[in-house]
Amino acid sequence: MKIEQIYDKALAHGSYAIVSEGQVALVDPGRDPQPYLDFAEKHHGTIVAVFETHPHADFASSHLEFQQRFGATVYINPKVGVSYPFLPLQHGDEVRIGKVTFRALFTPGHSPDHNAYLLLDEAGKPHAVFTGDSLFVGDVGRPDLREGAGHVKANRKELAGMMYDTVNTVFAPLPDDVLVYPAHGAGSLCGKNMSTELYSTIGQQKEENWAFHVKEKQAFVESFLDGQPFIPKYFPYDVELNRKGADPLAESIERVPRLASAEALEKGVLIVDTRNQEAFKAGHLNGALNIQNKEGDKFETWLGALVSPTESFYLVAEDEEALAAAIVRAAKIGYEKLIKGALVNPAQAPVKSDRLDLNEFKAHPERYTIVDIRNQSEVATGKIFDSAVEIPLPELRDRSGELATDKPIVVHCAGGYRSAAGASILERKLAGATVYDLSEAVKEFK
Structure with a gap:
């Protein structure tokens, strides 16, 4: 058995590939299938299963692509209400992959339809738990994202109470040496106190995570709800996208119209300019919104926070290579379908920004x-x-x-x-x- 964490720094998203006896299982894969295909090739394996912890709000998953292209079985809690073929896993249900076993743990709190997956090694011993957005290193997944989205809706107070029960009745009884592999790390908007550490153990979390230390349920709920970060516009959109399943990445980005010049732009449609701020200030199209696409930044998050999933937009970049990269990053949150056209910024862009003395x-x-x-x-x-x-x-x-x-x-x-x-x-x-x-x-x- 081998486990690899595949981490997307821009989205602070951790997904996992596990191989045993040539069979590969994925947990919460991101939109781009290539890292998982590379893992399978490196280990001479075949991707046979995708375990989804819940319909994610902050990124588009590739589970449907793995099912359609490679015949992988998608496992998820039946409460999610998906519209694609799947096999339901409820609390205690098990799936054998090679010589290891995945056991579903029902862990509501972040969402009302959330599963974690406990991995039992070849000897049947609990080895690791893939906690999705239920348990993070240093925190637990926020409870306020599903009040208006998803098949099953619940208010934040109800979910906060569910999380208290999940922490104390599901995670706390696990052996201390079980590894904790969450879906997010520091920088994600799915929690508020996440550590920069990308994995941990149940024992460490019992010592260090605030959620294990608040013993009274009402105090837990109040602390949990206080100070949660803002909710980007795209979060409910991605919940629904992941319930339906996103189109294969390569095919979807190929359908984005490429424009040869700014003359084709329709008036009144938002323009998102992804160039660095100095280039933008030196000359840009009238009315453009500058969301910089730089390595290590949060382009996807701010695109989805500032642009509603109900509006289309034009995408502008410095050159063809940067434009292709920006389209892929937009697709990581399912926004490639909103791009009305993509183009390289004109050499003589008409508008210059004022410079501060x-x-x-x-x-x-x-x-x-x-x-x-x-x-x-x-x-x-x-x-x-x-x-x-x-x-x-x-x-x-x-x-x-x-x-x-x-x-x-x-x-x-x-x-x-x-x-x-x-x-x-x-x-x-x-x-x-x-x-x-x-x-x-x-x-x-x-």
């Missing part, structure tokens, strides 16, 4: 309307400018009308990435206003 701003900040687009939890740790108007970036497109335009506007975040998007939103929304991006210079004011 930093020395003037430092000397007279009162002459500017300062907009803090950090999340509420970030602002709670301390304001950078006392006079700043607070509008979190995910709300800025809808709340831009709250800003006065009698003074130049300066947008800031914590490090410079988000403020590029924020400034571009206000450029588009507040016609005639002077809008500046403080960018990385914000670090000089902390």
